[in-house]
Amino acid sequence: MRSTLGAFLFGKKTHSHLPERVQAAIDKQQHESEKLIGWVQLLLVTIFASLYAISPSATMSNGIHPVPWALGLYYLFTLKRLALAYRNALTDWFLTLSVIADIGLLMVLIWSFHIQYMQPASFYLKAPTMMYVFIFISLRSLRFDPRYILIAGATAAIGWLALATYAVWSEGGKAMITRDYVMYLTSNSILIGAEIDKIIAILLVSLVLAIAVMRAKRSFIRAVTDEIAARDLSRFVSPEIADRITHADQQIKPGDGEAVTATVMFTDIEGFSSIAEKLTPKELATMLNEYFTEINAVISHFGGVITQFEGDAMLITFNAVTPDPDHALNAVRTALAIQDISESRVYSFGGKIKTRCGINTGEIIIGAVGSESRLTFTVHGDAVNVASRLENMNKQYGSYILATETTMHTCGDHADIPEWIYRGEATLRGREKPTRLFGIAPPGPLPSLASDTSDTPNGQSTRSA
Incomplete structure (x- = not known):
């Protein structure tokens, strides 16, 4: 009472x-x-x-x-x-x-x-x-x-x-x-x-x-x-996502989302396990903080939003949370800027960090996934899966940037973007039709194309030069 x-x-x-x-x-x-x-x-x-x-x-x-x-x-x-x-x-x-x-x-x-x-x-x-x-x-x-x-x-x-x-x-x-x-x-x-x-x-x-x-x-x-x-x-999610959650007119519920045409980029550190093996936990944490701080500055500069962290990997979206008519172009510019950092920056452990990037443009769903008591605000859809597969395929192509044909055409021709290199076709895991792949190659001869039986339903890669 x-x-x-x-x-x-x-x-x-x-x-x-x-x-x-x-x-x-x-x-x-x-x-x-x-x-x-x-x-x-x-x-x-x-x-x-x-x-x-x-x-x-x-x-x-x-x-x-x-x-x-x-x-x-x-x-x-x-x-x-x-x-x-x-x-x-x-x-x-x-x-x-x-x-x-x-x-x-x-x-x-x-x-x-x-x-x-x-x-x-x-x-x-x-x-x-x-x-x-x-x-x-x-x-x-x-x-x-x-x-x-x-x-x-x-x-x-x-x-x-x-x-x-x-x-x-x-x-x-x-x-x-x-x-x-x-x-x-x-x-x-x-x-x-x-x-x-x-x-x-x-x-x-x-x-x-x-x-x-x-x-x-x-x-x-x-x-x-x-x-x-x-x-x-x-600080734990991007400011843009936090702002969207806190300023929503109605409480966000599981399944709430909207379809948008956006560009998705996955990044991953090359040889991260080998680097982590040589460092103490404190040294590894220091290195990752340096890396993410610098990479985040580049992503923010080009209007990208870090939608999700997965260990040393990042899921970055353009035009998903904040409007960006040049989302494909800015995603490619971000990937190139990351490569510049990879070539020039020496981190606290005394070495450089190479970063692989997979980029795809298409329709995605952005919204909440989970239960009433536990939600994750993320993006999902086939376009997201393709970007993830491309990041992983950099290993077999010996490259650091791979993008789909859709991203290349949406990006258009710009003076600050090097010439696109056609890498061939590959049937990505979980898909039936082959995907045309393009990259921006570093100076020098392109590495030979290796097969990736895990990315084809029948164990054979589909490729063309």
Whole structure:
């Protein structure tokens, strides 16, 4: 019952222990809020001073003028508070003291009016400056901490009760008590019910604001947690896929997907097992991090999206997640840039890394695969399988880039793309019709074509020069 009421009033409860990075993000927002509060307070004291400066002074006493002193003290306190806010040096006790001082100085300012204008104490009970109490209370809602709203409200209620009590017990105060509302409004009479109404209004406004801020705080914590989770998700999958998942209009379900014409590229490190055998796990991890960081930069530059990692292999798509009218061309440019890195880059283990690329263009399905509790966002279809087979066939062709005829024609002729070399035909595993293969050969004679009985249904490769 208690938890149900709490959820009804304050919203769904968050975890009691927040991750350090979530708490850090919330604290940062709180610090920024305190800066804003400081500037608003400085604006308020400036408004007070301006109104005081332009108000008529004919009826004022010629003795002590407490208003300028109260305003000056409050101005200095506000400047000190603002300086501490920019230094992130506002402790809980100082914030509590600040809230009490804000309300306290305002009450002193209101109290001083009857001295300043030489009127009975009841005079200040009708001062419109009292409305600033609600501004100071609501000002605390800029920070996601209802404690300070309640402290401000309680201080204001106690302060106004003290002012009303002082007015009643001051010289002639009891005699000025009335039950006539018109007399109350048109004279310095005291209406006890009116002062009680003000105190009740202060407490209710504080309570409502505290509940609203508590609900907002819980929503804010969930939003920050979700934002950090989405940001972390983009480190494990591509930012484009993470953005697509988090901004979907409806929750993504198994089987949700769409058909698009795209270019798919598979990459794999040549001789990875041999390299891994010679390295310690730490050295291997360092090498892979260097490799993937550099390759990812190239892929992103040409608009590709790493859809999936499989060990040292990558599945990269163009025009599947993000629109790209030149998807085939950019895929080929990516493959060529990877080859340039393979020739020039020496990695931490002291050697180079050769990368094989298989490229195919066709219709694919991009979407979620799996169960309700566990999904993988990937691409699938015959065009994807062909690209995977081509990457593997680089071994028998002695090449590092193999593409289908569809990719070659879609790519078109461009000055930065070397001449395509026809590699022949091969019946890929799982397909009945032969596929025409094209590559971009390195300088020098082409290696002889070897047969791959695993890629033909009858054990024979179909090829032509």
